[in-house]
Amino acid sequence: MPEHSSGLALGGSASSEHDLTVVYLTRTGLLEPLGQSQVFAYLQALASNFRIVLVTCEKKADFADRAKVDAARLSCRQIGIEWKPLPFEQGPRSISILRQLFQFAATVRREHKRGKVIVHARSYLPALAGLAMFKRYDIPFVFDMRALWPEELILARRLKRGSLVHKGLVSLERQCLMNGETVSLTKAAADHLEKQYPIALAGRQIHVIPTCADLSAFTPKIEPGDQLIFGCNGTVLSGWFRLDLLARSFNALADAFPSARLQIVTRDDHAEVKRRLAEEGCQVEKVEIFEAAPEEMPAIVQKQTASMMFFKGGLAKLGSCPTKLGEILGCGRPVISNRGIEEVYRIITDNRVGVEFVESEPATFIQSLTRLLADESLSGRCRQTAEQTFSLERGVGSYRKIYRHVSSVRNLAKQAT
Template sequence: MTPTLYLTRNGLLEPLGQSQVMAYLRGLSRDHAITLITYEKDEDRADSARMAAARAECEALGIRWLPQRFQPQPKVIAPALSMLRMVWLVRREVRARRVRLIHARSYIPAAVAMAVSRMTGVPFIFDMRALWPEELITAGRLRRGSFLHRRIVAAERICLRRAAGVVSLTHAAAEHLRRIYPEELKDQRLVVIPTCADLDRFGPAASPPPRRVIGCLGTMLSGWFRVDWLRAFLEAGLRRDPTLEIELTTRDDPGRLREVLGPELAERLVIAPARPDEVPSVLQDQFASVMFFTDGLGKVGSSPTRMGEILGCGLPVVANEGVGDVARIIREYRVGILVRSAAPQDMETAWVELEALLTDPDLAARCRSAAEAVFSLSAGTDSYRRLYADILGGKPGNVAEDHQECAD
């Protein structure tokens, strides 16, 4: 068993912590003695039953879990202080556990892993998850060319060069990175692994849902979700079918979400969070799910977690162009509708196309097949396992073709 440290600023009790961290570690822990460092939000830490259950699962898998407190405030200062403590914590664990590989999920953990790697010589994986600086700019949280932006981009460049391996969520982002960082990635291991879904949990309903429910899953107030498109699409749907039911499954504040979506929809919305184990049954009660994101460079690296889960349940996706590999997957597998704009006529057209698609008797099976081909958790875990082996075995870089990528 190889001592390995997995570092993420997400919480294990968050939906992403379960679907995009723990889901992989269940498989990887068979070959690696994993120390897992996560950052849990106060509301999750307060749920003693779920914390105990997560700890029990980690212990059963042989994972040594070190949950830390996530402190988002004050802005800039809190992440900086968190990084300093993270460096100390990771360095301590690397030396005490004789760790041979650090898996850093996203940019701040990668910067920490790079610093510790320089101190100890232990290699690290830069698991990018997305193009974070571009996402921050798109969300209005960062100004291009600002001091902070320049520092983040400099860290990105150094991490790409010094990492023992790099993981991108999308082929579109991998192509972009090779264009702007040709020297840094010349001999680098660069593997594409989308946000995979546990398709043993996300499966089609046994029978068609009794109600006509359109859904939307995940955060909608992130700054990069197109709430105006969602509003226009739902309004068009209600014009065509006044009996249409709308379920928004999210941890977003319901009052604020109703306010943003407007008074015409406010009373028609069912807004509620769902635990990770509840999400499959929520999706199985719907006939389609909507995901509209801002496009452009900020979303080139995005692989929406919800897409694999939706398709796994046999549901088509209503989406827009310009988000990672989403449009390519929808076109290649014919598993959804691509909406052109928020204009009423384009939303009406989208509903006509969706209703026609729903008459296809092979749609559910095709959605499921697409999920298995692109978003399989087992394929994603195998890709990570091979990357670990390549690094620990000292094989040369630039081996992306040798990996069975989820999106083949």
């Protein structure tokens, strides 16, 4: 039976670590907020132990901002990360994906010729490149799956179950689990994978590393003002976000507290978000939608009364744990959510750091939230939960031990010959 591990108990020597190159492959852009919080934040700490080559896919609008690009290059150079940005392909899907996979593989092959290499593949398509390099050159790779992507695509109605593409992704998932060092965001997803692939995972270990937040930036410094500001941060047009519940929960809040405002911080199309909310009957005249840079987010969250997140449920979300949950709790702010993602529901209810919105019980929701906000120990409890669950330092330590483990159990010396 596969074992679940936080990564903290792995062995392996720390000696000569800078002789080991970690090629980190991701389709997330370094210039995106997610790239800053969930890629760069880890790698800037890991770069003190390993040589890091970071390959990202940058969207055209982001890469057109030369000041942002120059700042990212400088940040990487100062800590020794070699950043190799690729364009995020927008052409015909099959062609663009093949081109990106070729570029990923070419970078890995180039670094393999220089010396000892492992690949860290963030999500499924980069993992395909990692798997190909493992099959061809015996280069070990970390399958950092992030979520159950095939199921998420089905939930968002972007993929049909049983289609050729779906079967291909399931086959890829099985091969990566069988041949890579797997990292899952949640134990629930690890348990599901264990039942789904008992043969592929026989005798193998799944490392559970929750999404982490930079709790040195997201701190409870500012007390919210008299006005009630309810925040919703991140994408809401993903296909698995429940805009209907966002609209209805805010309407309940606005009816109970007429001065309440909804603040949506997102890179989604603002006009489309407002249009969709209006279709759901939301009081859009009380809604503010804007975009913010990653460094601006701590101050924004600190000023919010509470933050809201609602997701579709089911198998697809077993492997999800939103980054913003740790950031919100780190600022001492509570969360309003549904039961779509069991991990989110478990964290906010077990630690009493949020309330559940049940559509049929708006009065109960308002009463529960009012009691929670009146609790003087709420901010400290939120912060403590964040430190216990979402610590970036703990996540970095887990990845560091996984890299050491992979390099110790594989004969990397023969790569350089």
